[in-house]
Amino acid sequence: MSTIISLPDQATARLPRKSFLNEEYGIKSWLLTGDHKRIAILYLVSITFFFVIGGALAGLIRMELLTPPSDLMATDTYNKVFSMHGIIMIFLFLVPSVPATIGNFLIPLMVGARDLAFPKINLLSWYLYMAGGLIIFAAMVLGGVDSGWTFTTPLSTHYLNTHVTTAAIGIFLAGFSSIFTGLNFIVTVHRMRCPGMTWFRLPLFVWSHYATSIIMILGTPVLAITLVLVALERTLDIGVFDPSKGGDPLLFQHLFWFYSHPAVYIMILPGMAVISEVISTFSRKRVFGYTAVAFSSVAIAVFGFLVWEHHMFIMGVSQYSALVFSLLTMLVAVPSAIKIFNWTMTLYRGSITFETPMLYAFGFMGLFTIGGLTGVFLATLGMDVHLTETYFIVAHFHFVMVGGMLMAYLAGIHFWWPKMTGRMYPEAISKVSAIVTFIGFIVTFFPQFLLGYLGMPRRYASYPADFQVLNVFSTAGATILGIGYLLPMLYLPWSLVYGAIAGDNPWQATGLEWQIQSPPLTVNFVEIPVMDHEAYDYEWLANKTVHEVQTVG
Amino acid sequence: MDSHSVATAPGELVGGVDPHSHPSFLRHHFESVGQQREAASFGMWIFLLTEVMFFGGMFCAYLIFRNWYHPAFVAGSNTLDITLGTTNTAVLIGSSFTMAMAVYSAEMRRRSQLILFLTLTIVLGFAFLGIKAVEYHQKFVDHHIPGPNFSIQEFVHPSNPHAIPLSPDMAQKTQIYFSLYFAMTGMHALHMIIGISLLFFMVWRASQNAYTEGHIMPVENFGLYWHFVDIVWIFLFPLLYLISRYR
Amino acid sequence: MSHISPVLWQFLVNWFKNFAVFPPEASTIAPYADALYFALVGVTITGLVLVFAMVTFFSIRYRKDRHPEAVQIEGSTVLEATWTLIPLGIFLVFFVWGALLYFRIYNAPPNAMNVYVVGKQWMWKVEHPGGQHEINALHIPAGIPIQVTLISQDVFHSFSIPAFRVKREAIPGRYTTVFFQATRPGKYHLFCTQYCGTDHSGMVGWVYVMAPDDYRAWAAGNTSGASLAQNGERLFAVMGCNACHTGTSQARGPNLFGLYNSRVRMTDGSTMVANEAYLREKILNPSLHVPAGFVPIMPNYQGQISESGLIDLVEYIKSLDSNYRLHQMMNKSVLDSAQPEPIGSANQGAGAAPVPGVQKP
């Protein structure tokens, strides 16, 4: 059973005359569109905007931390900077990053549907996102928020006079945007699959997004009500989280992390979705252990709801319940390991090529493994006591979020760029930027593990001089990292005009989305396809030139 | 064996509507009316799940504080007007009934009956909000609204006929009870207000014959929403009004 | 650039002189934590090397030039089971290991010397049993188990001593405790690690670990005259507590002698341990838990006593317990044995015997 795929040469490919990009013109046709592909592009543009802001704030953080005293900005300003950095990066960038752009674009294509189940709700969710984003942006411009992204009570409710309520409203709206995205995905996956597309023929991308959506719809509302209560506490002075009234600030932690822990899986599962596709495509092999990978996604989503208290181990929760949650956290780490090993084994006896997405995917595997295993450090009760609230955590979550998800996001953007735009990105420079990103990343965040074990607390504007050397490394790395991210922002737009024409299936991939023209038509499929083979069936693809199954000419 | 393949097979009657007749309300990306309706009601249920979790956060808070500060919750609960509360429960259940009947009328394609039941639902909804407003006003008069003006007078003096007076520290905790009371009933009332606004819209659409030509999905989905709001109240009522009434 | 490089240079030099990538091990906990840490690091490196080696090897061996035909493989249940169970097993080992350490850190031995720490925006106020007060500094003797009882006056803070590998959140309205035993005299960082507002990064201080002699000398030189328990005793009279808690059988309030750490039966039939948290709660919210056989007539003192005052009262009530006193005496004797001549009020607050107003029944 070996596969050589020889599709017709893509070099002669030409841009299709009609596609979703030129179906209609004018700003209105974009702002009122129901087309999931256009909404994906809207998201792409807007999250990039917020990423640049968040990144610039990260730059400020690193600049301040270059020297021990808080000399670049006042401590107050610094607090606002990292709070806004966290809030923007998490709620406005990472949570919607892959699902709302790549997922939005691809899920209907992958399941063989004309659109998501509720196009208007999809558009509404973008508007909610923008409203939320602009409100948060306004909160930042009007003076900032200094609660950290975790809004710890009673600090956020009674001791800050910054725009906490405004930011909470913004997050509330952005949260509903993500609820609606999740809702749309679930209904689409359940109800809109094309004939022959059984659950176990779905690409793993869809499985992962399905799992993500479960978390989005079940977790996000708890965050919403928690923020409402915080806002009510600030405005109307109710006392649910206020210890001086008999309320319990720990209850806030419970409710907040009930969302925010599962949310970290909202932030990684879509990344894993991308990696499954990329690794399979560039090793021309079916993903090793398809069912195991599919179920591990769902397992992560379900177990993800059982472990939130590991963020509160030293906050005065009962020691027995800490035991329970530490144990459950160990369990949730296992499905991630399953995935990593399955991807590794997918390479075995494949026929591997090293295009940019694949490089990012390798980066993901390495960095996520480090990030994930350091998560296990934190899940280990006695270790967490020393490591919590230090830079070790900062390093942990940047490894999983930036090294994991952001790498995966970039892998995905590069991988599907030809599909989205019909043009190739420039290969050489993008490889350089992938490598620069990787190096920059390691230099930035690896020293933070050491800093964390040394005991440097997070959210510190000034720190003892003993910690400076490692911080200098970190700042230097962040500069490299910034360049690594800046490059795609330059060459991707460039490729819109000058990039080579991609053709329908430049990667010789098997997904339904690759069997139609790039960029696709607004209706996606002229005729609803009939799925008659497994996902990642490279045999089928190899024979495809014989039996032409293309739905769009 | 995939079901969607069946949906595209010709000559099948889906949901009573011929899939190939393509009624005007069938949106382009759906294959059939049946698929569209299934999707819509599934979507609505998913949305209701998020609502369950939304209220769930407050129920969780309620559970904890009720057990910590039980005497305060008893005292707070006993200040609520049980007649108004029970009436309101009945009113809301009635409105759920009229809503169910509205859905039925839409299914039966009876326009005037549909409008009638929708209007009745509006009336009952307003009745509920009206009674709620009276209760809120009462709380306002009694200084039982959490915040700087909150007063524990009633709970420390034996002037309160219902409850044994609490010690001052426990009486303070009634503020937690009222915080939860206002947060929960307030969120519930907010849902009612949204619901009533949608009802007005639906009466208008119904009068244009929008729901009585086979396209009953909006009415049905709105019905689900309305019943959900009713269910929330079904739990709020015993939890907030009926704590140790026998005192 | 010209601004950065001298700085960089200077600190590179510094770094080679003082290669700090690892914090000092200065408590009995630290070796345990470090052992766990290195075990975790070992597993991480193993896992990473495993993944890295496989990826590299496959990438070279099966790259397209060498291996143009991919071989389709379904999967393997045996392999799936392997990499489910082995990591699970490893993780479970760490779960147990970590849990043991956690309980070691948060459950002090009964003879631990008690130090109170109050966190507030943005400083640490330390109160020693002997009545010494310090701000943003903590002087402790080496070799003696120490329990820090924490509370916050406003928001969450977190009391962190990296060299000891311990840390605990200070919570408004509740006591939390953390335990350690310093081993090496020296000066160590003390941080507030929970974000607590504007000056969070300024809420830092030093922990001075001293040889027992030095500690006693320091304690003698810094005492404010009265121990915590003595202050508490005074407060007990001033607040009128002794009006009811006379310690006699006709008293309106229960006898507080020997109350600390005993099990108290409540009116609702449950029992509670009368620990610091319970005592504090009794003074602020007396009607939350009512001991069996009493009418809840005790007034509440919310808003009338500061956190330090509460600590004094609690320490006083604790000192009425002979067991507790005994344990503290043992500490004292450890301290004393280091140097024969007895020194003033180093630790005598807790041991301050017969307290007027409360008699043995």
Add this chain to the structure above:
Amino acid sequence: MTEKIDPEHQEQHIVGPPVYLTIVITLLVLTAVTTGVAFIDLGVFNPIIALAIACFKASLVVLFFMHIKYSSRLLKMTVLCGLFTFMLLMTLTMTDYISRAWGMW
């Protein structure tokens, strides 16, 4: 595996007024019962009975007014899934509160 949307049986089950009337009357009666029971001292059983009645009422609404009784298995699972997550939130939070050493419970 895949949930079935069988178009033939998907023919909307129309619930008629008699059912609705029965349900609404049951609900009103139960409201009266639950209020009445609240005035009798049953110790720990008061909240239990109140909640039991509330759950029963809610199930009636879900099953009949909201047509779950006649809906596909997918929708039934959806409802259960919501309940399950809600219970998770409650029970796991409670693991902390009931076992806190300072015994506020």
